[in-house]
Structures are given as structure tokens and as C-alpha cells.
Amino acid sequence: xxxxxxxxxxxxxxxxxxxxxxxxxxxxxxxxxxxxxxxxxxxxxxxxxxxxxxxxxxxxxxxxxxxxxxxxxxxxxxxxxxxxxxxxxxxxxxxxxxxxxxxxxxxxxxxxxxxxxxxxxxxxxxxxxxxxxxxxxxxxxxxxxxxxxxxxxxxxxxxxxxxxxxxxxxxxxxxxxxxxxxxxxxxxxxxxxxxxxxxxxxxxxxxxxxxxxxxxxxxxxxxxxxxxxxxxxxxxxxxxxxxxxxxxxxxxxxxxxxxxxxxxxxxxxx
Amino acid sequence: xxxxxxxxxxxxxxxxxxxxxxxxxxxxxxxxxxxxxxxxxxxxxxxxxxxxxxxxxxxxxxxxxxxxxxxxxxxxxxxxxxxxxxxxxxxxxxxxxxxxxxxxxxxxxxxxxxxxxxxxxxxxxxxxxxxxxxxxxxxxxxxxxxxxxxxxxxxxxxxxxxxxxxxxxxxxxxxxxxxxxxxxxxxxxxxxxxxxxxxxxxxxxxxxxxxxxxxxxxxxxxxxxxxxxxxxxxxxxxxxxxxxxxxxxxxxxxxxxxxxxxxxxxxxxxxxxxxxxxxxxxxxxxxxxxxxxxx
Numbered sequence: 001x002x003x004x005x006x007x008x009x010x011x012x013x014x015x016x017x018x019x020x021x022x023x024x025x026x027x028x029x030x031x032x033x034x035x036x037x038x039x040x041x042x043x044x045x046x047x048x049x050x051x052x053x054x055x056x057x058x059x060x061x062x063x064x065x066x067x068x069x070x071x072x073x074x075x076x077x078x079x080x081x082x083x084x085x086x087x088x089x090x091x092x093x094x095x096x097x098x099x100x101x102x103x104x105x106x107x108x109x110x111x112x113x114x115x116x117x118x119x120x121x122x123x124x125x126x127x128x129x130x131x132x133x134x135x136x137x138x139x140x141x142x143x144x145x146x147x148x149x150x151x152x153x154x155x156x157x158x159x160x161x162x163x164x165x166x167x168x169x170x171x172x173x174x175x176x177x178x179x180x181x182x183x184x185x186x187x188x189x190x191x192x193x194x195x196x197x198x199x200x201x202x203x204x205x206x207x208x209x210x211x212x213x214x215x216x217x218x219x220x221x222x223x224x225x226x227x228x229x230x231x232x233x234x235x236x237x238x239x240x241x242x243x244x245x246x247x248x249x250x251x252x253x254x255x256x257x258x259x260x261x262x263x264x265x266x267x268x269x270x
Numbered sequence: 271x272x273x274x275x276x277x278x279x280x281x282x283x284x285x286x287x288x289x290x291x292x293x294x295x296x297x298x299x300x301x302x303x304x305x306x307x308x309x310x311x312x313x314x315x316x317x318x319x320x321x322x323x324x325x326x327x328x329x330x331x332x333x334x335x336x337x338x339x340x341x342x343x344x345x346x347x348x349x350x351x352x353x354x355x356x357x358x359x360x361x362x363x364x365x366x367x368x369x370x371x372x373x374x375x376x377x378x379x380x381x382x383x384x385x386x387x388x389x390x391x392x393x394x395x396x397x398x399x400x401x402x403x404x405x406x407x408x409x410x411x412x413x414x415x416x417x418x419x420x421x422x423x424x425x426x427x428x429x430x431x432x433x434x435x436x437x438x439x440x441x442x443x444x445x446x447x448x449x450x451x452x453x454x455x456x457x458x459x460x461x462x463x464x465x466x467x468x469x470x471x472x473x474x475x476x477x478x479x480x481x482x483x484x485x486x487x488x489x490x491x492x493x494x495x496x497x498x499x500x501x502x503x504x505x506x507x508x509x510x511x512x513x514x515x516x517x518x519x520x521x522x523x524x525x526x527x528x529x530x531x532x533x534x535x536x537x538x539x540x541x542x543x544x545x546x547x548x549x550x551x552x553x554x555x556x557x558x559x560x561x562x563x564x565x
Contacts, residue, residue: 058449058450063359083450084455087452093450095450099446101443101447103443104436104440104443108436108440112453115437115451163452
């Protein structure tokens with residue numbers, strides 16, 4: 001809110017190659033503004049997760065390589081920085097599929113999240129996470145493997161809050177969750193953004209939920225950004241409505257029979 | 271009866287050393303999923319270093335004991351840095367084969383420097399036995415048992431409550447997720463090799479004080495396999511109990527075979543009989559995780 005126009009993260013012309021041959025990102029550019037929620041939408045295999053992993057540096061652990069372009073965080077290039085350094089710079093990725101440590105209990109998981117912070121901060125940070133997620137406090141001595149999917153997602157986000165990042169990368173927090181839980185989680189994400197002023201880059205397949213809490217959105221297809229704009233403008237865009245929100249031109253629900261028009265009627269180049 | 275009591279006491283002492291070495295083994299396995307075939311040789315190297323410092327350089331035992339521990343830390347770091355780090359990202363079986371090679375290298379180095387004959391430590395503790403429940407026990411045996419117990423307590427607390435210990439367990443479960451939290455996986459690996467080298471050395475020093483040392487000491491590493499498989503490859507508690515059980519079992523079984531059938535040498539195979547039985551009926555061990563990969 002203080003500097004609404006400042007870009008915390010700037011990705012310029014990013015090209016990522018996996019296993020030396022598979023070109024996943026083909027010149028992707030995007031920006032995440034300080035204090036805002038930026039949504040990154042797109043179909044399976046478009047390169048959404050790859051984008052986040054490129055930022056957090058985790059891409060190196062998967063034989064991926066940034067071959068072209070730059071990632072700037074606070075105007076410093078970070079695409080050659082090791083993942084553990086990047087966490088210390090204030091970027092934290094909540095990975096797809098929650099990835100909680102199943103044989104550790106809730107509190108131990110949270111301690112791992114705060115690994116880069118001084119131990120003296122731990123009690124206060126724990127309080128804060130429990131304030132957002134009272135359910136985690138109830139289960140704090142339980143093994144993470146025995147939590148429900150929603151609670152695991154809460155734990156994954158709680159773990160990120162322990163690290164007090166400036167930039168939070170959220171990869172598909174709605175994955176495999178019931179609609180009510182998705183709503184609950186997204187409300188908390190919105191609160192975290194509003195109350196902590198945390199900048200969030202949100203990757204989602206659930207376009208409606210993502211655009212309802214984000215300020216700005218990008219649509220990624222085939223390794224390129226094909227469209228971007230404020231979330232309200234995207235929500236009202238007829239193409240987005242048709243291809244991502246499942247609505248027809250007039251805003252009415254589309255019949256499944258018409259879906260075959262998908263390819264032909266797309267107005268942008270994928 | 272006293273005969274068997276004596277065997278059980280001996281078994282517990284030898285078993286506590288197995289437990290120590292198993293502890294190192296389990297720590298490496300837990301953090302890195304590598305089965306370290308050079309564990310026994312790390313025991314031997316520790317014992318020889320302490321021997322060299324005490325006997326050949328004439329340092330007081332306590333000083334050389336501490337210096338050996340420092341040396342072990344360096345050894346662990348070197349092994350990790352020089353041999354294992356270049357193999358990150360390679361299949362785990364390659365790393366395991368490298369530890370087989372490492373065991374031969376360490377053994378050859380020891381033979382090169384110290385030859386193959388048995389070396390004896392000067393007595394550190396008085397040899398006057400202490401009577402416990404009507405059984406005479408050498409003080410060094412008691413010291414060995416207490417020291418092992420103490421180390422287990424320390425490491426259990428470390429893994430349960432310290433942030434680094436928790437991070438090590440996290441890394442064992444999901445390396446990439448651990449990395450996403452800023453946990454330096456390479457440092458964790460290095461640390462686990464250091465700990466393994468240190469506990470192995472302590473085991474070697476105790477063993478050297480009891481039996482003397484020679485270049486065959488590394489075979490102890492093979493004895494530790496039954497112990498960790500019995501206890502479960504990834505369980506600290508399993509390592510502790512597995513070591514003790516194997517120690518007692520092989521001593522009692524050996525004594526029994528000698529007394530009843532006058533068959534000598536059963537000691538050498540008793541542990542492996544247990545190994546085979548365990549693998550048949552409960553391959554993940556007493557306390558191991560069920561889905562873990564077995565070797």
C-alpha cells in the first residue's frame with residue numbers, strides 16, 4: 001500500500017529448459033507488485049509451477065535450467081542464487097501438493113518453516129500462525145500425515161508464515177480440496193496479504209477463486225503470457241469467461257456440447 | 271547360571287558398541303538414504319587414530335580421545351565433500367557402491383600406516399572387576415555401556431528437540447520441501463556424516479580398549495547390518511535395541527552351542543541367522559517405517 005507501483009519481483013523474458021531439451025518457458029515476463037496478490041492462471045503444463053520454481057531456485061533440484069532472461073527481486077538479479085539463500089532473502093514457496101513432513105508433528109513442521117529465522121522469534125511466530133489457523137493449534141502435537149487435506153494446506157501456508165517472507169509463492173493451494181475449504185483458505189490468504197502486507201504470487205487452476213482475491217492476473221499458456229490485466233478486467237473479459245470460468249458470451253453457463261469450439265475460437269495465440 | 275549371566279553381560283557390552291555404530295549407520299541412512307558400507311572402517315580408523323595419539327605419540331588418553339573426535343569430524347566432512355557431493359543427483363546405488371570402495375581404501379590406508387598385527391591400548395581404567403549382582407564386570411565394560419547409553423540419550427534429545435535435529439529428520443523425508451524452507455541439504459548431509467564418523471570412532475576406541483585393534487576391526491561394520499535390520503533401518507531406538515539384542519544373542523547362542531554341542535565359532539554366524547529370519551518375517555524391522563526401501 002505504501003508504494004503501490006513498486007515491483008517486488010520482475011521476471012523478464014525468462015526461458016527455462018528441463019533436461020537440456022524440453023523448453024518449458026518461452027520468454028515469460030511478469031511482475032508482482034509490492035503488497036498485492038498477483039494471480040498466475042493457465043491450463044495444465046503451461047509452466048505455472050515452473051515459473052514459481054524458477055523464482056525460488058528449486059528448479060535446480062529438478063534438472064531445470066534458466067537459459068535466457070532474468071529474475072529480479074528488489075532490483076537484484078536472483079536467478080543464479082541458491083534456493084536456501086533465496087529463502088533468506090525473503091522469498092518462500094509453498095509447493096504444490098502441500099508437501100508437509102508427514103512423520104513430524106504440526107509444531108515440528110512449523111519449526112522447519114522458521115528454520116531461517118532466529119530461535120527467539122519462534123514463540124511469537126507460532127502464536128501468529130495459530131491466530132490465522134486455530135485448527136492447527138488444536139492439532140499441534142499430531143503427526144502431519146494424519147491431518148486432513150485442508151489442514152495440511154493450512155500447515156503448508158503456516159510453515160511459510162513462520163519464515164516471514166516478503167514474497168510468498170503459492171502453488172495451487174486449492175488442489176484436491178472441497179469448495180468450502182478452498183473458500184476458507186483463500187479468505188486466509190487474503191487476510192495475510194491485507195494484515196501483513198505480504199506480496200503474494202498465486203498460481204491456480206481455479207481461476208474464479210484466484211481472481212476473486214487477487215489484484216492483478218496473468219494468463220499463461222504454453223510457456224508464454226498470453227494476457228494480463230487487473231483481476232476485475234480479466235473477470236469481465238469474454239475470452240477468460242469462456243475458457244477459464246466456463247461461461248458463455250452473455251455470462252450464462254455453457255453447455256458441455258459447445259466446448260469443442262475451444263480451439264477454434266480462441267482469440268489469442270497460444 | 272553364572273556362566274550365562276556373564277555371557278549376557280558381555281553381550282550387552284559388545285551390543286552397546288554395535289548400537290553406537292548402528293546409530294551412525296541409521297543417521298546416514300535417515301538423512302541421505304545411503305547405506306554406508308564403510309561404517310565398520312570408520313570404526314577402525316577412529317580406533318587407530320586414538321591408538322597412534324596415545325601410544326605412538328604418548329599423549330594422555332583423554333587428550334587423544336578428544337583429538338580423535340575432532341579428527342572424525344574432519345574425516346566425515348572430507349568424505350562428504352570429496353566423495354559424496356560430486357555424486358549428488360546420481361542414482362543412490364552408485365553412492366552405495368562408492369561406500370564399498372571407500373571401505374577398502376580406508377582399510378588399506380590403515381594397513382599401510384600401522385601394519386596388520388594386533389595393537390593393544392594401554393589400560394585406561396583399573397582392571398580390578400566391579401561386582402554387579404554377583405557377576406564380576408571389568409570397569410571398562412561398564413564405562414562402555416554407560417557411554418553408549420549417554421550418547422543415545424544425547425542424540426535422541428537432539429533429534430527430538432533441536433532445530434537442526436528436526437531439520438535433519440525433515441530432510442530425510444522430503445529433500446525438496448526441506449530446501450524450499452531454506453534448509454541447506456548439503457550441510458545436513460555433511461553433518462550426518464560427521465555424526466556417524468564421531469560415534470563410530472567412539473565405538474572403535476572402546477573396542478580397542480577391550481580387545482585391542484587390528485585391521486580386521488572393520489568387519490564389525492558387517493555385524494551392524496543384522497542390528498540395524500532387526501531394529502529397522504531408519505529408527506534410532508531400533509538401532510539401540512537392535513545392537514543390544516544382537517550382542518546378547520550372539521554371545522548366549524555361542525555359549526550355548528559350546529556348552530551343549532561343543533561347537534565353537536557359532537558367534538560369527540549367530541547374527542546372520544537372525545538377519546535372515548528377520549528379513550523373512552518382518553523386513554522393515556522392529557521399529558522401521560513400513561514403506562522404506564530395503565537393501
